Amino acid sequence: MSLLNQVRSTLPDYIHTLPEKNKPAIWLPKEHALEYERIRLHGNDRHFLMVDYDVKNGNTAKNHNHYDLEPNLIAYNATNRNHQAFFRLLDPVHVQKESKFNKPNLYLKAIERAYDDKYNGDKHFARYISRNPLHAFADTDWRHDRKYSLNELAEVVNLNQQRIKAGDRQVQGTGRNREVFDDLRKWAYKQNTDNISYSDWINKVLIKAIGYNTYTNPMGLNEVEAIAKSVSQYTFNKIFNQGDYAAFCARQSERGRKGGLISKGGGRPSLGQPWVNLNISRRTYFRRKKAGIIL
Numbered sequence: 001m002s003l004l005n006q007v008r009s010t011l012p013d014y015i016h017t018l019p020e021k022n023k024p025a026i027w028l029p030k031e032h033a034l035e036y037e038r039i040r041l042h043g044n045d046r047h048f049l050m051v052d053y054d055v056k057n058g059n060t061a062k063n064h065n066h067y068d069l070e071p072n073l074i075a076y077n078a079t080n081r082n083h084q085a086f087f088r089l090l091d092p093v094h095v096q097k098e099s100k101f102n103k104p105n106l107y108l109k110a111i112e113r114a115y116d117d118k119y120n121g122d123k124h125f126a127r128y129i130s131r132n133p134l135h136a137f138a139d140t141d142w143r144h145d146r147k148y149s150l151n152e153l154a155e156v157v158n159l160n161q162q163r164i165k166a167g168d169r170q171v172q173g174t175g176r177n178r179e180v181f182d183d184l185r186k187w188a189y190k191q192n193t194d195n196i197s198y199s200d201w202i203n204k205v206l207i208k209a210i211g212y213n214t215y216t217n218p219m220g221l222n223e224v225e226a227i228a229k230s231v232s233q234y235t236f237n238k239i240f241n242q243g244d245y246a247a248f249c250a251r252q253s254e255r256g257r258k259g260g261l262i263s264k265g266g267g268r269p270s271l272g273q274p275w276v277n278l279n280i281s282r283r284t285y286f287r288r289k290k291a292g293i294i295l
Contacts, residue, residue: 003073003143003144007041007073007133010047011030011041012030012042013029015030015039015043016128016129017039017040018036019036021038023200025040025129033132034132034134035135035136036132037132041130042095044094045092045095046095048086048087050127050130051071051115051119051121053082053084053119053122054082055081068156069156071087072088072146073086073141074140074143075138075140076139076140077131086133087153088145089149090148090152091104091150104150107150111150111154114157114158118157124211124212176213180209184205184208184209185231187208188232188235189235191204191235193235201236202229202236205228206224206232209224209227209228
């Protein structure tokens with residue numbers, strides 16, 4: 001069986017499909033989904049380790065020769081030579097929610113993070129939706145059909161047990177919310193939203209937020225959606241370049257300083273606690289004050 005047919009055989013009967021970039025994904029039957037350029041290549045099980053390589057930030061246009069192990073296939077963007085490299089797994093890795101703490105799943109994620117580090121891959125690539133190598137007009141380089149074990153893939157990168165256990169993000173509790181929010185707003189401030197609708201913008205922000213939610217114990221989708229909504233509402237149609245962003249941070253810092261003065265009594269006289277002297281509760285004091293009983 002050819003590699004192309006092997007890839008086709010791993011696909012689920014219904015595939016999460018992205019008909020248009022930055023638009024919502026939809027479920028389609030396999031044959032219909034393959035008509036689109038971006039799809040989810042796996043259902044319950046992952047059959048490939050994936051690396052997303054962008055020709056920017058000093059990266060140059062490269063092919064499979066810059067990887068220590070030869071990918072099974074590479075899907076190129078014909079316009080800018082960005083590519084996604086796929087390494088076929090010897091044993092599929094179950095990746096559904098209930099298995100997120102299983103060792104093979106953690107191991108695969110740790111290896112992929114290490115591949116991103118070594119080969120300058122996109123560290124925010126969520127590996128959910130990818131290029132469709134089977135698309136009729138795809139620029140796909142089909143290399144070989146050899147399968148790799150996770151141990152083989154791990155041998156060529158810097159991997160350690162701590163990374164497998166915890167991943168790159170180790171903040172727990174409410175710190176996850178704050179960290180994702182900060183990363184997301186810093187990214188959003190630098191985006192130009194002049195030619196995008198608000199619905200498309202919030203979807204774009206949500207996709208980015210999901211990419212930042214890479215914790216051993218990730219936040220639920222409802223929490224990520226709330227963060228994305230908050231950031232998208234504030235940043236829509238607000239363009240920040242590096243100078244604007246620095247000025248914005250300075251304004252925020254000044255507001256925080258003034259707020260601190262007020263909370264410490266530096267911005268206005270302290271009210272004191274007159275209700276104590278009147279031997280009534282604070283709530284009763286303000287209720288009577290509002291009614292004009294206390295002047």
